[in-house]
Amino acid sequence: MRKINFIAAILILIVTQNTYAQYYTTAKTPQRIIINLTETPAISMAVTWRTVDEINKPEVQIAEATNWTEFEKNTRSIYPQSKKFITDKKFEVFQHSAIMDGLKPNTLYVYRVGGDSAWSEWNQFRTAQDITAPFKFIFLGDIQNSLKQHCSRVLREAYKTAPDAAFWLLPGDITDAPLDDQYDELFYAGGFIFGSTPSILTADNHDNEYLREDGSIVTDNKGRKIKSNVPSTMFLEHFTLPENGMPEYKETSYYVDYQGVRMIVINTSKTKKLNEQVPWIEKLLANNPNKWTVVSFHHPFYSAGRDRDEQDTRNAFLPVFDKYNVDLVLTGHDHAYSRSYKLRDGTKVPWNKKGTVYVVSVSGPKMYAANSNYNNIMEKTGGNTQLFQVISVDRGKLIYESYTPTGSLYDSFRLSK
């Protein structure tokens, strides 16, 4: 009897240990997994992740999704670029980045990342169609502050509202500062969504590196730390974004053609020379085979926040946006909401005429007092409301809907052409 008890105890111990081992997180376990659109979203997808320990053979495994686990017999391995990264708290970690390429359009894939016997879960994503076809995407203004406490529910409500969104778009101020604890909160808030719904982002303003002289951060006369115009390595190492823009704006100015929409993302860091990006933008607008054009950047033409005016951004880009009839401009920065009528040269035009709708939105909890300077060209303005936007494009129709975190419709309009 005693012998049986002893064997049972050993068996329980083995089973418990094995079960525990399956869930145990080690320093080799992939963290902060995020997929990003590439410039060819029908045939590839980018993935980035972190491990605390160095991985001898980091790897992505990918297969076409099946209804059971048999896809595991048909995986293909892709090997990432991995590099040591020293965080602001001087911790040594490893960032891994890979392009999952050679994919089929409009196909559901499963992938996992890892190596050295420590793997992520299998995540699913669908590649874009290689033709014009209806889809929706989510636009989130500055998330930036209190990411865990106050952005988690917004991101999750956005996911519940449009779980089938093809991608998420974020126009900068991803965190308040490029610090590791804030990125930890960002990935806490995004959770599994980041690993299964691709995103495109730009680095701007708060995402930039601090200005340093002789290794020390430069401060202004009020002791505030000054930002440079260079995207932080924290941003660049956490995302793998298209590099089809100007070389000096790598991964922060680029474009993606998605099922009939040209998405152009521009870095508008104020200390950058905005005019030097105009010929690149004009080329993209002049040679655009897509029916729709959506442009996104950080600093808006028509500020929604009091005492702000982004004249330099407006002067640089407005003439080309008008000339080539950009449909929709999605921006952040002002921590308030404003959505214009259809405009041309800063003036209201009828909805059935050519023009552009300009949006400033905010998803995080930081709020500024609203600006009334542009009320004559705004159909909806507001403040003290965290928001997310669901934008659907179906052939000649674009439907824009802005929602609050409690699920109410806050603003909407339609474009037709």
Ligand SMILES: [Fe+2]
């Ligand atoms: Fe900003």
Ligand SMILES: [Fe+2]
């Ligand atoms: Fe901001």
